[in-house]
Amino acid sequence: MSETARANILGRLRAARRTSIPALPAWDAPAYAVDERIGRFCQLLETLHAEVHRVTEAGWPQQLRTVLAGRAASLMVAPETESGRRLAADWSQDAPRLVPYDRPVEEMKTTLVHGVDAGLTTAVAGIAETGTLVLWPDAAEPRLLSLLPPIHVALVRASTVVDNLPELMRDQGWSSRMPTNVVLVSGPSKTADIEQTLAYGVHGPKELVVLVIED
Amino acid sequence: MSDFTQRAPIALNDPTLRRNFRRAMDGLMSKRAAQFADPAAWAALRERGAMAKARAVARLPELLEQLEAKCTANGIHVHWAETTAQANAIVLGILQKAGAKKVIKGKSMVSEEMELNHFLEGHGIKAVESDLGEYIIQLAHEAPSHIVMPCIHKNKGEIAQLFADNIDGLGYTEDVDALTAAARRVLRDEFATADAGISGVNVAVAETGTLVLVENEGNGRLSTTLPPLHIALMGIEKLAETLDDVAPLLSLLPRSATGQPITTYVNMITSPRKPGEKDGPQAVHLVLLDSGRSRVYADEQLRDTLRCIRCGACMNHCPVYTRVGGHTYKFVYPGPIGKILTPQLEGLDCAGDQPHASTLCNACVEVCPVKIPLADLLVRLRTESVHSGHSQAVKGAGSRRSLHETLSWRGWQFMYAHPWAYGLATRLMARLGNLIPAKAPLMRQWTSVRTKPKFAGKTLHELARDKGFDHE
Incomplete structure (x- = not known):
């Protein structure tokens, strides 16, 4: 059925008279001065209801414990990532319990869906134009880590923040290396479906905490 | 009741409906205007977006083949459907083969075209809408009244009553946070137990075989990540040539739709779960639906209809839509884009009244982010509706001749x-x-x-x- 449908659809499209293909006009996404970039990135994220902390490479685990104190009893981490290894090696007893996301989702569904308060991921970049985190999940850092826990904590290095998405796609050569999934995140999960009133955490995280590592 | 002119007075005499739409559309118009406050930047971005879509339409047949080849190489199964009946059969076949009994759905207007939920329920498969607006109208057994904000016709009180009647343990409350939290509780369990997820597609990138989905709630990400099987539905026109085109289209879509610089989530899917990865669906299917689009393509002028990125700005700014609401149009796509798309997909013999439900005020043309000449197309379709033999482009041409x-x-x-x-x-x-x-x-x-x-x-x-x- 699908084969006949394919032939018929393409046949009809091909039978139509061709029109000329218009040229693509030049367009540049907004750019910012170097000293404005990080400020804009942090400020926009805050406008989008995220909580932003500027931290140091040495001090972020401590800052993370402070941020989560009283808010989360458990923190899910990706144990094979750099940040996951660091926390496993240096985590205190009174901090939230670390839960490793170390097995396929089928074996961890209950924990993921209902059993953890926070999840930690590392963004591969930030975008200043829109206040956006770029997540590039892989075998080590699964996709649901940034989605199911009510609090999403994201680490992003200040040096990876760029002006805009086209620049990032070009510089990192995305078109030849798209992974299973890329997600751009700009704030916590939200909806305005009820009388255009904003409400957070409708399906994904209710809170987004961004730790910007100054490097 | 088939005629727009018979239904319109009913909506016009409903003060609650009038208030709900007026408030919502006023808010959306001012938020959009604030996003495009710089006329030069708007003009440049709009030209880039419009030409990206014009190129994709001009090269449609080869881009569809390229998309199919790329997706297949990435491990996504591609299916073609000429009609909504074929598309439904394809989806059912995939679900039955997987033994699926329940699907969780992200928002998809193509699935509304297919009346997929109704079809699946008829075959013993439960379909649960997870977008909050879609969930609300599913509880109310209604159709969307707007393509971006499906339950915009309902106010807080109506939704509070609906939730109190349908959600166990929840009393009547107009507190939006409490209503949202209740929906989260109910739907989280549905996500966890769904056998498959079904979504739409905002942009499919032919160059890389990537499906781009935008959303604010995270239900789209959940539908396409948590269940073991993902089926994406798209009209054959929802294409971009290259990844380079995605950024300008992403910049136009949410700003035009809801006045947001970007949606909370932009979800780019290029393959099913790879070996070693811990989550994501084991299988991803893409269903390409024609349902009249290739006929629209046959006419060089009408072809511009296929540029549409479904932002809804045309309806938000339409003086007719704002006053009568989406249900008055009766068909899946209301407002100006519906007035040109519906008669072409369904035929002028059954939707010939649609192009006449317009004042030709040009407001839609001014805000369309991809420069669809809506007013010209409305006039063209009006002409087609009374001139039989003028051309064979539209089914039912001349049917309104008196x-x-x-x-x-x-x-x-x-x-x-x-x-x-x-x-x-x-x-x-x-x-x-x-x-x-x-x-x-x-x-x-x-x-x-x-x-x-x-x-x-x-x-x-x-x-x-x-x-x-x-x-x-």
């Missing part, structure tokens, strides 16, 4: 081509015009909503002669 109207215009034409007939007719109307009752045939449709004009006692020519002008 003997009355044809004869009236013939008479008018004759009168204007023959000065003696013109003189006779105008003198006759000056003497007898006021004696014709307002409800006389030919006049009735006009006078049903307007006062019958009063005829002057003398024609313009007679008045001119009285003033001493003897020759025109």
